[in-house]
Amino acid sequence: MSDLLFDDVTVHFGAARAVHGVTLAVPSGTTVGLVGESGSGKSTLARAAVGLSPITSGRVLLDGADVTSTRRRPLQMVFQDPYSALNPRMTIGESIAEPMPREARKGAAARRAAVADLLARVSLDPGRASMLPGQLSGGQRQRVALARALAGRPKVVIADEITSALDVSVQGAILNTIRDLRQELKLTMLFISHNLAVVRYVSDHIAVMYQGAIVECGPTDQIITAPAHPYTQDLLDAARLCRARSGTG
Structure with a gap:
């Protein structure tokens, strides 16, 4: 930092x-x-x-x-509105993986592990990685947005x-x-x-x-x-x- x-x-x-x-x-x-x-x-x-x-x-x-x-x-920014911050057509795992550095996205297994770690860090069940934003509450979406910001290693x-x-x-x-x-x-x-x-x-x-x-x-x-x-x-x-x-x- x-x-x-x-x-x-x-x-x-x-x-x-x-x-x-x-x-x-x-x-x-x-x-x-x-x-x-x-x-x-x-x-x-x-x-x-x-x-x-x-x-x-x-x-x-x-x-x-x-x-x-x-x-x-x-720098990474987490915005006020958790409903518009995430692409509704991308799964939670895909949204979090998108800003990861290239080396962290090599290999599906490594990518899944990195996503799971980030979800756990923001107190979300890693099993939610396959869900879409519309299946989550506002608080859960904001946690995903925070995990996505951290994924970019800012x-x-x-x-x-x-x-x-x-x-x-x-x-x-x-x-x-x-x-x-x-x-x-x-x-x-x-x-x-x-x-x-x-x-x-x-x-x-x-x-x-x-x-x-x-x-x-x-x-x-x-x-x-x-x-x-x-x-x-x-x-x-x-x-x-x-x-x-x-x-x-």
């Missing part, structure tokens, strides 16, 4: 400023949580990293090398709102899987969510994004216990109110 750095990244869509002058580091082997309300620019920043949104200025660096001009970027995984479309009970299970993978694989991950409580659970550091800019960044405990920016305090208050309404506070 490697260090990811957004270096003064700006993304404009015509006259609209989605991201402006963002500098953010994701150190190797850590999970950085990027939190902000809808429209804050966090998903645009993620899409810029993997080449899905054009960068107006700035760079995305991996171990000091600029990846914004490379055709195949050593240096960094970017998870963009991967629990927001799931039921609360399923969210917890997915977050526990993320925590387990962090420990087992020493993942380097940018974990994006509008929910500060979710980000807190999986992240070593938290960056708060507001109106296209990073307004606060630091170790998770520091951000939670001593927020420096009023917007961060608003997010904390919202998380507390949500817990109180659900009876978990």
